[in-house]
Amino acid sequence: MSVASQDTAVKTGSIAKVFIYLILVLFALFYLLPLYVMLTNSLKPLSEITGGDMMSLPKAWTIEAWLSAWSTAQVGVSPTGLRPYFINSILMVVPAVAISTVLGALNGYILTKWRFRGDTLLFGLMLFACFIPFQIVLIPMARILGILGIAGSTQGLVLVHVVYGIGFSTLYFRNYYASFPTELVRAAMIDGAGFFRIFWRIMLPVSGPIAVVTIIWQFTNIWNDFLFGASFAGLSAMPMTVALNNLVNSSTGVREYNVHFAGAIMAALPTLLVYIVAGRFFVRGLMAGSVKG
């Protein structure tokens, strides 16, 4: 995204300016509200929450709820806390992101620098795959995972996320490489470099920014996925989002809202962290997701 590189030529009066700031700040509060509610209430004891004021800061600060959410809370049937599921998510996300990014880079390189008849159509097919409602693949996917013997496993989820992540990672790399001069590839060909050598020596060294965008995008999407996790994970490979949902919706016993909030923030933490550290790239990924590169 172009960040304030161009000033607008529009001028506004000072009273109008005050109103503008007021509105902008109000919206900022609106966006921050849920995070604030989660954070403050995760640090209260349960007694302070039920019947208490959701907006107030804790009177008695405690990290009890966090500890419980991490290691002892009831998720589904077992009192394991969210820790095993957090690990599940990591085990799923890392390979899925790595594989889909590498494939996307190679695909983007081929689709821009080794063009062939029908490549645009092919890319169109990949691109459309990004936007399908995944309900259309749930039934056959469940069967295929069963046939491959990886139903309910982390490998199964990795496969699913790689397959449905290729479209986006290809899109990113393709659009990025499209503006990379083809003459460079030709020069390298004349210099005697082959397909992989050109990729390795010429393309990859300049792919840093788009690789970051792609990795962040894939990471966020796969970490946040719920539908595939809920459909294919089973108990042992259940990712964080599904576990959180189970924690929050478990009907047994007292509803420990503070634990729910602590768990929710845990589930949000990795993506939130990525957003805070590299928000610029996240936004760029979002924008590229609207197809225009």
Place this chain on the structure above:
Amino acid sequence: MPIRTTRADLRTRLQDFIPKIVLAPSLAAILIFVYGFIVFTGYLSMTDSKMLPSFDFVGLDNYVRLFSLPAWNTALINLVIFAALYIAICTVIGLGLAILLDQKIRGEGVLRPIYLYPMALSFIVTGTAWKWFLDPGLGLENTMHLWGWTDFQFNWIKDRHMAIYTLVIAAVWQTSGFVMAMFLAGLRGIDNEILKAAQIDGASNFALYRRIVIPLLRPAFLSAFVILFHMAIKSYDLVIALTGGGPGRATELPATFMYSYTFTRNSMGIGAASAVIMLMTVAAIMIPYLYSELGAKKE
């Protein structure tokens, strides 16, 4: 003059081949896992599959039954209400915030990330907060009562006529910042000289935006619409986290309908048919859009 095709040496022929070999796995994956599966689901939608896939062909029976199901019709009506409000409100808020942020605002660097961060979070996460916030006994209503406004009522989430609007609120909260970013990028892409020329022509700020800027944002409007539309149809986590489809079936959307009919109600044929309808709806918007986007890039 004899026409003969030129022979390539081994290396050149190999170099011609390698890209296709490298592309093949991705292509195969997409063809099988996307298009093959679409065909498979399409076929299942014409069979009498219940709990397990069956291959007894029943034609369009499932579609006929689907559209006679009250639950499906509720889901469709809900989708129309939800999508229309969601797209409209996101666009208005997004455009408004973008225009305001574009007025040489100090602190833009702080505000922009705040508007956008909800996109980085899963709805399962923020749903816990929203659910609580919307719960009359715990959230906003309760807080207002505690603050002394005892007549205050906000129990939409428990009200079967109003619950669908709580989905809109939460969904708008999540996505409007992203729409803002799209419009902001569009605004920043407008040539400043055009704006200066319009001001020299005597256009007021209002006229400037209405007559010059907003028409120039057409591509951003189109992209925003397409993205929001497909997100609306795919909305699933949102419902699960916020209302679970309830109260009753009041907030059932096609995505949740498909899931429950297929996996919990053992009507796979019906579920498949509903998935096909969803796909066709998305395709009706996405295919022309992608076609024009890719077509425009061809020389």
Place this chain on the structure above:
Amino acid sequence: MGFLDISHVSKAYGSVQVLHEVDISVEEGEFIVLVGPSGCGKSTLMNMIAGLEPITTGDISIRGRLMNGVHPSKRNIAMVFQSYALYPNMTVAQNMTFGLEMHGVPKAERDRLLADVARLLQIDHLLERKPGHLSGGQRQRVAMGRALVRNPDVFLFDEPLSNLDAKLRVDMRTEIKKLHQKLGTTIVYVTHDQIEALTLSTRIAVMNKGYIQQLGTPKEIYDTPANLFVATFMGSPAMNILPATIKVRDGVAFAEIADAQGRLQSLQFSQKNLASWDGKEILLGIRPEAITDIDGADRKSQNIQRFSNVVTVIEPAGSDTFVTMTVSGRDVVARMRADASVAARDRFEFAVNMDKAVVFDPKTEARIPG
């Protein structure tokens, strides 16, 4: 058989034929320029020489070795690209030696070749920099350096100067010419700039719409253009083309043309073989510098004709003054000495050097040989 032979080469994309039966035979040490407007097929032809695009039909051979289907890196060619195509992630030294490295040349040898070429091009001090930190002219030198270290049979230049500003372009043009004279390498050079073509080349191939219009030395191209396209494309300002009627009196041909007021005047041809065109319409081609004031006329010319006309516009351009008038309904430009005393709207006596005039058949647009 030449050093680089292009024979009967055609190129088609699907049903679209972009090159038709091109034949060029290049001798060793020649500097061939392919020139033409965009879309004329010159870059396609160059890419086929480089092996970057397959040949549809025909043969290309270098040093008698058939190159059809041979990988670009195995043709012993080097190419300088319009955008220079320097690898942004590598230093200048790495850029220049990348090709040698790919061809398995040992490090010591690479360093020696690099040092030689860097000295030749005076880029020794840039070797450790990245291309992003170089000026346009420096990048251009590096790109040439990268081609030179390979010591190829044929150098290919693809519009190498078009990304430079006007001043630098002229400097680099001289530089390239010097380099060619010094090294005597064989060069194929693509450009759309006719001045580059005329100044640099030993021979020019003028191309249009996928056909070679004329292949010849700069002088042949300039003085005896094969057809109207070549005549108007080469030279700036362009050759004046005006309709004229041929009148033959006592075996001598004259061109009858009308001045601005419609009065007919005759110019005697130097050409001897126009008798058969008596009474017919032709197109008369006269370069601007062949129309002058009387004192400025070329002394060596055997046939200076006088022509009186009203001056429309005067454009002083420093070294020359361009004078525009209307002849036979067309604008005609004359190129005068800077101090010629001409005034707009006055009637003026022009000297036309008919030795330099060319005649075109209006139907075929081909030059009628004199």
